[in-house]
Structures are given as structure tokens and as C-alpha cells.
Amino acid sequence: MASMIVTLCASGVAHADDAATRGAGIVDEWCRMCHQRVTDKPDRDMAPPFEHVVRRVGRDEAYFVRFMQEDHFPMTTFRLFDHEKADVVAYLMALQRQGATRP
Numbered sequence: 001m002a003s004m005i006v007t008l009c010a011s012g013v014a015h016a017d018d019a020a021t022r023g024a025g026i027v028d029e030w031c032r033m034c035h036q037r038v039t040d041k042p043d044r045d046m047a048p049p050f051e052h053v054v055r056r057v058g059r060d061e062a063y064f065v066r067f068m069q070e071d072h073f074p075m076t077t078f079r080l081f082d083h084e085k086a087d088v089v090a091y092l093m094a095l096q097r098q099g100a101t102r103p
């Protein structure tokens with residue numbers, strides 16, 4: 001099996017599965033011009049870190065799946081292929097499972 005390639009520490013998401021790891025890469029490519037990293041100095045002109053977004057009430061997997069299918073001007077989510085959207089959702093769920101923000 002050539003598919004047994006484990007990506008270690010590629011994303012900073014501890015123990016992320018492959019989909020979540022790919023999702024982290026997609027977020028870095030398409031979303032970071034607006035969404036802050038949780039380690040950034042808070043800036044009200046920027047969109048919130050995903051670590052904060054996943055802690056909002058009602059943000060479950062179904063919510064994010066639906067969110068990613070809709071257009072959100074000026075967000076770039078519409079540029080993603082469906083399999084990339086699924087990876088982003090996996091990344092968000094991994095963040096949520098981690099309990100999000102580190103001190």
C-alpha cells in the first residue's frame with residue numbers, strides 16, 4: 001500500500017487526521033489574509049481566529065458544512081472544490097475537539 005504516508009507535525013494540529021491536516025493547509029492558503037491566527041495580536045479589522053469561531057454556540061459539523069456551501073462575500077470559500085471544503089470542515093472539527101485556544 002503506497003497510501004500509508006503519515007504527515008507528522010505539518011499543521012500544528014496535534015494528532016490531526018489526514019483530512020484535517022489538508023484542511024489546515026487550505027486555510028493557510030486561502031483564509032489567512034482575513035482570519036487571524038490565534039497567536040496573533042487581536043485586531044478588530046481582521047476576521048476572528050478559527051479557534052474562536054469553533055467555540056461559538058451552535059457551530060457543529062452540520063453548521064460548517066452548510067456554511068461552506070454558501071457564498072459569503074467577501075470570503076474566498078467559494079473558490080474551494082467540494083473535497084477541499086470537506087477538508088476545511090475536518091480541520092474545524094479537529095480544532096473544536098482540541099478545546100481550541102491555548103493559553
Ligand code: HEC
Nearest residue numbers: 027030031033034035047048053056067074075076077088
Ligand atoms: C476577505 C476576508 C475573508 C476571507 C478571505 C475569509 N474570511 Fe471567513 N470571515 C470573514 C469575516 C469578515 C467573517 C465574519 C466575522 C465573524 O463571524 O465574526 C468571517 C467568518 C467566518 C466563519 C464563521 C462563521 C460563523 O457563522 O461563525 C467561518 C467558519 C469562516 N469565516 C471560514 C472561512 C474560511 C474557511 C476561509 C478560507 C477558505 C475564509 N473564511 C476566508 C472574512 C474572510
